[in-house]
Amino acid sequence: MANKPIIGITMGDPAGIGPEIVVKALSNKEIYKKVNPLVIGSKNIIEKAIEITKIKMDIIEIKEDEMNTWREKDFYFGKLYILDLNNIRGDIPFGKISAEAGKAAFEYIKKSIELAMEGLIDGVATAPINKEAIRAAGINFIGHTEIFAELTKSEDVLTMFQVDKLRIFFLTRHVSLIKACSMVTMNNIYKTLIACDKALKNLGLINATIAVAALNPHGGERGLFGTEEEREIIPAIKKAREEGIRVEGPVPADSVFYWARLGCYDAVLSLYHDQGHIAAKTLDFERTVSVTTGLPFIRTSVDHGTAFDIAGKGIASSVSMEEAIKVAGEYAKFFTSPSLRFD
Incomplete structure (x- = not known):
């Protein structure tokens, strides 16, 4: 061969x-x-x-x-x-x-x-x-x-964007923003984190750290700007950690992609379509590649x-x-x- x-x-x-x-x-x-x-x-x-x-x-x-x-x-x-x-x-x-x-x-x-x-x-x-x-x-x-x-x-197919050192997974993609927000549930996030971890291992990243992007400004500020972080996202992260997955967050979406590009995280779980797309395409529109995992x-x-x-x-x-x-x-x-x- x-x-x-x-x-x-x-x-x-x-x-x-x-x-x-x-x-x-x-x-x-x-x-x-x-x-x-x-x-x-x-x-x-x-x-x-x-x-x-x-x-x-x-x-x-x-x-x-x-x-x-x-x-x-x-x-x-x-x-x-x-x-x-x-x-x-x-x-x-x-x-x-x-x-x-x-x-x-x-x-x-x-x-x-x-x-x-x-x-x-x-x-x-x-x-x-x-x-x-x-x-x-x-x-x-x-x-x-x-x-x-x-x-x-x-069954466990995910889309991952890769540009430079930045890798982005998506919890939701081709749905309306209001529907995407309704899909930010503890169970959906937990299952997606399991799939992300498996996908990264299959791409050769054995001990990868995943950051979960926050949904609300400033990560919700303990419920001041929304309750999804406290009610859904944090419990999902905790459950994934109990399974041995290295996951951090929720990290405010206005900074998580920057830190990931610097190498602080191996991948980011974006919660909706444009949240991740804007970050990748602003970094380098032409060199953004879509990878189908699973x-x-x-x-x-x-x-x-x-x-x-x-x-x-x-x-x-x-x-x-x-x-x-x-x-x-x-x-x-x-x-x-x-x-x-x-x-």
Whole structure:
């Protein structure tokens, strides 16, 4: 086996910037020093992306029944290796919601999961999909995370953002703020802390310290600014500590992410979507990577959408895609070495 992990890179929605940022990312020589990148997508769309970006590279098509053979080889810079699903006929208009594009994007993801579950690739980095296009194709999933969780039959799936030394987990994500607040319960926080600790161990962080962000200003000031800290968060932290988890908090949200970046904590549990997103994206918007934990393999993603407004123009930045591929490569070893797993 080659000494670098094979990372499957799903092409994303063909109507968005996914194909072009994949091509741009693979024009970075550093990627090939860390991983063997395999694009899972449509060859004709990738050819168009190469034309749009004006990047010179040879396309090497890999057949699925050849995958075991390719595990013994190194992939070389200047060549784009692709598993062509051949599921797009003709042109897909840029910047428009398309059922055909949504269906194709789902099929790239599904194939990446199959390959990872069979051990033919070591991890997955995903380019962006469009939720409306997925829905238009009649596919009943909200997004990437839900697809990966369902198709791998994984129950304790969490999203973790990573940027620089900062790692952020989320208690809640795609719900309204008022609903998110109602979900800040002792039981939800306790169960999530258990899952966070397990996820960090599976990423090689054995004695990690987790900080729980406070919900209210100044951590509630002993009930002066809200009772959630005293009533729900502190009891959950106490219960998690009794299980041997190293957890601190609640730490006021206006400072916890700063201290975590300095290394005081290995990860932060954010209580709602924007609480963690704002911190990560303000630190470095382009280099924020979304990591899905709790799967049988590592999955990372860019932390931006399909950018329909600039799709096909060749101007989209590939920095987040590059970072997602690198992070997948860094963590893949903990999933391919059974002795390092904490199931």
